[in-house]
Amino acid sequence: MLFPELAVGVEGVLEDGDGLRIQLVSAAAEAFCPSCSALSRGTHGWCRRRLKDVAILGRSDLLELRFCRFVCIENDCSRRTFREQIPGLARRWARRTERVTSMIAGFGFLAARRAGSRLLESAGIRISRDTVLRVVMSLALPFEQAQAVGEPVPAVLGVDDVAIRKGHSYATIIIDATTHRPLDLLPDRLSEPLATWLRAHPGVAIACRGGxxxxxxAIRDDAPEAVQVNDRWHLWRGLGEAVEKVVTAHAACWRSAAGQTLKAPPKNKVCAATVLAERTAERHRMAHDLLAQGLSMMECRRRLGWGLNTVNRYARAATAQELQKPPRYRATLVDPYRDHLRRRLIEEPTVALTHLLAEIREQRYPGSANLLFRYINQGRLDLEHPPARPRKVTSWMMTDPTNLGAHDALRLKEVLDLCPDLNQSAFLIAQFAHMMMNRTSEKLTAWMDAAEALGQSALKSFVTGLRQDQGAVTAALSLEHSNGPTEGTNTKIKLLKRQIYGRAGFPLLRQRILLN
Structure with missing residues (x-):
């Protein structure tokens, strides 16, 4: 019952303090010599060995094994006698059984060093945290075992960088994109470690990677025969970031009043947003006046006293409106009473603010009069709906129309009707999504030409990146392979990393990742 797969017998079970001592005897009548592999049946004597075993009913278990010492029958063998080894019970010179070692490895893999030691103690195995770490580090890695027996390198790989300490240190994860099994973790995200790995493991046919x-x-230089596949998720994300910049640049169009407009009460002071818009327009005019004279970017930077990136940003913008971001209003105490205030101002445009304040205070408005005045003075009642943020509009445009709610679809239609450029951008998004879903990469060149013809700087930058990596983008839009399994492995790595954050180095993290 206790050892069904081992050739041993139980001689007795004794109480030893708080635990049990199980006396075992080997039932083998012959053994092979470890030096010459000769089968021997001659016994020289008996030996005893004590092994730590798993706890039984919460009580620690100590095995006392009695086994034979055999005489080698080969005269020219270097060994005269040798001890019998029982496969599956314990390794040579070990002080614990194989099932205890596997339990230590399991707890150490899941809970790492100190936590694994504490959990093992609750399971009846008292062991130091250093021993837990040694057992985990001694485990054989699956990919290295496969390479040792001559298995080929997987034909489809997934490669991505992993943040060990975000912003400071990174690594590169390599997985089998078919089985999703981690193969190796390289200690840097530069090209040289990956190039060295590819030279040592030839035979890669497809390499799925990020941007x-x-x-x-590294793949182009050291695995030139491999087809590179860009990550579709990163392509879609890059398109979304470009579209968000287009939406922000055309905020003045799609944030125009939809429905009946209101005339806000007289303003007693100049709005800060107006001052900012005027300053942006003036700076845009100054930059373009110097560029019209044929001056270089560096000369414009010297005369204006700006940074070079600032000059480039103003130079890329055709109009000052592209640089004017819409105001981002936070939620206030007036928001629950917005519909009532808008309705009252439509019914009676000359109503006094004091009357409006008294009406909403009857509805338990807890704010001040200044807060209400600023809310109306900012024009937050002018639109029929509260103005959406550019990221929200981008989300509507990047969502499949069949998955968009009725209210959001109506709001998106209003936005697209107000801005023809956004309407054309939405059409390009639909075309790109169709290429991704239906694997029709032959339309990519025509799509890039149409996106550049739209004249939006953000979309031009996105298309420039596509042209620089067009081969990998074409493969991503035509092949079924993707870098999704690598991203999933990266998510698991974040959990493993945080479990041992600040308490272990790269070797233990690599061991846990590759054994996961």
Whole structure:
């Protein structure tokens, strides 16, 4: 019952303090010599060995094994006698059984060093945290075992960078994109470690990666026969970031009043947003006046006293409105009473603010009169609906129309009707989504030409990136393989990393990742 797969017998069970001592005897009548592999049946004597075993009913278990010492029958063998080894019970020179070692490895893998030691103690195995760490680090890695027996390198790989300490140190994860099994973790995200790994493991046919230039360079130089596949998620995300910039640049169009407009009460002071818009327009005019004279960017920077990136930003914008971001209003105490205030101002445009304040205070408005005045003075009642943020509009445009709610679809239609440029951008988004879903990469070149013809700087920058990596983008839009499994592995790595954050180095993290 206790050892069904081992050739041992139980001689007795004794109480030993708080635990049990189980006396075992080997039932083998012969054994192979470890030096010459000769089968021997001659016994020289008996030996005893004590092994720590798993706890039984919460009581620690100690095995006392009695086994044979055999005489080697080969005269030219270097060994005269040898001890019998029982496979599956314990390794040579070990002080614990294999099932205890596997339990230590399991607890150590899941809970790492100190926590694993504490959990093992609750299971009846008292062991130091250093021993837990040694057992985990001694485990054989699956990919290294496969390479040792001559298995080929997987034909489809997934490669991505992993943040060990975000902003400071990174690594590169390599997985089998078919089985999703981690293969190796390289200690940097530069091209050289990956290039060295590829040279040592030839035979890669397809390499799925993100947008990293280092990965692309290493694969191109050291695995030129491999087809590179860009990550579709990163392509879609890059398109979304470009569209958000377009939406922000055209905020003056789609934030125009939809429905009946209101005339806000007289303003006693100049709005800060107006001052900012006037300053942006003046700076845009100054930059373009110097550029019209044929001056270089560096000369414009010197005369204006700006940074070079600031000059480039104003130079890329055709109009000052593209640089004027819409105001981002936070939720206030007036928001629950917005519909009532708007309705009253439509019914009676000349109503006094004091009357409006008295009416909403009857409805338990807890704010002040100044808060109400600022709310109306900012024009937050002018639109029929509260103005949406550019990221929200981008989300509507990037969502499948069949998955968009009725209210959001109506709001999106209002926005697209107010701005023809956004309407054309939405059409390009639909075309790109169709290429991704239906794997029709042959339309990519025409799509990039149409996106550049739209004249939006953000979309031009996105298309420039696509052209620089067009081969990998074409493969991403035509093949079924993707970098999604690598991103999923990266998510698991974040959990493993945080479990041992600040308490272990890269070798233990690599061991846990590759054994996961």
């Amino acid at each position: 990293s230039n280092a990965c692309a360079e």
